[in-house]
Amino acid sequence: MSSLWLLIVGLAMLAGGYLLYSRFLAGRVYRLDPEFTTPAHELRDGVDFVPTNKYVLWGHHFTSVAGAAPIVGPAVAVIWGWLPAFLWVTLGTVFFAGMHDLGALWASVRNRGRSMGMLSGRYIGARGRNLFLVVIYLLLLMVVAAFAVVIKNLLLSTPSAVIPAWGAIVVALVVGQMIYRWGVSLLLTTVLGVAALYGLILLGDAYPITLPDPVLGMSPATFWILTLFVYAGIASLLPVWVLLQPRDYINGVQLFVGLAILYGATLLSAPDVVAPAVNDQVPAGTPGLLPLLFVTIACGAISGFHGMVSSGTSSKQLDGEDDARFVxxxxxxxxxxxxxxxxxxxxxxxxxxxxxxxxxxxxxxGGVAAFVQGGGSIINAGLGIPASLSATILATMAVLFAATTMDTGVRLQRFVVQEIGEVLGLRVGKYLATGIVLVIAVGLTFSAGAGGDGGMRIWPLFGTTNQLLASLTLAIVAVMLMRKGRNPLPALVPLAFVFVMAFWAAILQLGTLRDSGDWLLLGIDVVIILAAVWVGLEAVLAMRDARRRPVETDEDDRRALEDVGS
Known part of the structure; x- marks a missing residue:
């Protein structure tokens, strides 16, 4: 079968979702109000709360939630065949992910930019809030530590990506100044920024950088890991407009250029899909498609991490509530x-x-290597771009997206640590909170030795934890909708499906971890399952209570804002 069918049908489904279903959600379910004063204006501080052009904010939001996961998950899941992965990505994006991400953003904007963990205190209860914060922290720890390993491995395996990966930071700093200080038009800034990025890719392809061993008394792997965490810590503390936001925006545009190259090459070469639609000859030891498909592909279908970004950083930068549909x-x-x-x-x-x-x-x-190798072959066949340069383009894309997710993850973890301190009655400053985040993450990353691969130790729990978190986020959204007298089914249907699949996968994982004797992961998995079940039960009670309460108005929201998290 020609890959053109996958491309055309997939694009049509995703475009239809945005043009039709998102309009229904924005107008009939969430009822986005362009006159509502967003937290970016109400609490503007020039650091975290910054009113932002919706296109720039979309770039920040998109690249923060994307990372390497929408590459890794689908590129692994096709081992069961291309059809299950294709259906879950397209239908999941339209009816699950879009609804979830928009809902989390709307919920946070309506509550002064508070995170989903703190919102659970208002809509589910104090016990649910405390457990929710634990699950969020563990998920973010997995993301930060694992993505540091992913980036390190790509920098070591694809030395041509080193110059563009680090040069993108300089480009982002200049882009931030052009947008916020120098008054350069967004179009000109975008063109110059993307041109600079691709210039760096050409330079990196011509001059690959392989570090000596040792470097400054460390192995190259150790050096890259420590450098990445130092960068992420600094980036998480800077005002969002200085580095994080412009870096994410220009990376988002660069990704779409990269996708245009890949899709254009597919249109021109029309390669055949050689993988089976449903693979009935999977390698020995491959787990069953159900329920693993739905936790292997998280980002790209629905992901709890998106709710953390929506309510952690994006809600603090939304200029107008009606921008939430686009962002x-x-x-x-x-x-x-x-x-x-x-x-x-x-x-x-x-x-x-x-x-x-x-x-x-x-x-x-499969994973990133399969994406880089296969995508490079398609680009080479369709556009005649040399295979090495094609691989550099795709590897750089993966590095940049993993890096933007990593630095956003550190910033979100800092918020969570501060919120946990707030619950405990402690005031934790941003520098102390960032230090706590980095010490724990670096400790986990080097727990398996100087190679820095310890970050992958708890990664097997990411898929189930991530999807359980997505279902709990949808529970908060559903309770909000019920309290406002609106139709909760767009939230309840994906909530039920995702929770069942994730809980099923988590239970199966208990047996695997028991058999392997990994008691640390087994204990963490038990904590996550118990926390998710507890929060889920609290959410059911909150939904029952919501049906008995008077319908809440926007004025009720305003009066309750001071009590959020209490």
Whole structure:
């Protein structure tokens, strides 16, 4: 089958979701009000609360939620065949992810930019809030530590990505000044920023950088890990407009250029999908499609991490509430487009079925490497771009997206630590909170040795934790809708489906961890399951209570804002 069918049908479904379903959600369910005063204006401080052009904010939001996950998940999940992955990405993006991301953004904006963890205190209860914060912190720890390992491995395996990966920071700093200080038009800034990024990619391809061993008394792996955490800590403390926001925006545009290159090459070369639609000859040891498909592909279908970004940083920068549809829902669509590209690259980027099977010899054998290799082949065949440069483009894309998620993750963890301190009656400053975050994350990353691969130790729990968190976020959104007398079904249907699949996967994982004797992960998994069940039960009680309460108005929201988190 030609990959053109996947591309055309996938694009049509995602476009239809944004043009039709997101309009329904914005107008009939969330009822976005352009006159509502957003936290960015009400609490403007020039550091975290900054009213932002919706296109720039979309770039920040999209690249923060994307990371490497919408590449890794689909490129692994195609081991079960391209059809299940394709259906989950497209339908999940339209009816699950878009609704979830837009809902989390709207809920936080209506509560002065508070995180979903703190909102659970108002809508579910104090016990639910405390457990919610624990799950959020563990999830963010997984993201930060694991993505540091992903970036380190890409910098070591693709030295041509080193110059563009670090040079992008300088580009972002200049872009921030152009937008906020020098008054340069956004269009000109975008063109110059993207041109600079691709100039760095060409430079990196011509001059790959391989670090000596040792470097400053450390192995290259150790050096990259420590450098990444120092960068993430600094980036998380700077005002969002200085680095985080412009870096994410220009990376978002760069990604769409990269996707245009991949999609254009697919249109021109029309490679055949060599992977089976449903693979009935999976390698030995591959887990069953149900329920693992729905936790293997998280980002790209629905992801609890998105709710953390929506309520952690994006809600503090939303200029007008009506911008939430573009930032939240279209941010999810952008990630769906990336996941679609990953599916095409990982299934049509190989000459024969035997070549594809040689890569997919075991579960988790796909991922970024399959995306870079397969996508590079398609770009080379369709556009004639040299294979090495094609690989550099895709590897740089993966590094930049993983880095933006990592620095956003550190910033979000800082917020969570401060919120936990608030619950305990302690005032934790941003520098102390950031230090706590970095010490724990670095400790986990080096827990397996100087190679810095310890960050992957708790990563097996990410999929189930992430999806359980998504269902709990949807529970808060559903309670809000019920209190306002609105239709909760757009939230309840994905909530029920995702919770069942994630809980099923978590229970199966208990057996796997028990058999492997990994008692640390087993204990963490038990804590996560118990916390999710407890919060879920509290949410059910809150939904029952919401049906008995008088319908809340916007004025009720304003009066309750001071009590959020209490």
């Amino acid at each position: 939240g829902y279209f941010g999810a669509v952008g990630e769906g487009l990336l996941a679609l590209g990953a599916i095409i690259a990982a299934t049509a980027g190989y000459a024969t079925l035997a070549d594809w099977q040689a890569v997919y010899t075991a579960f988790n054998e």
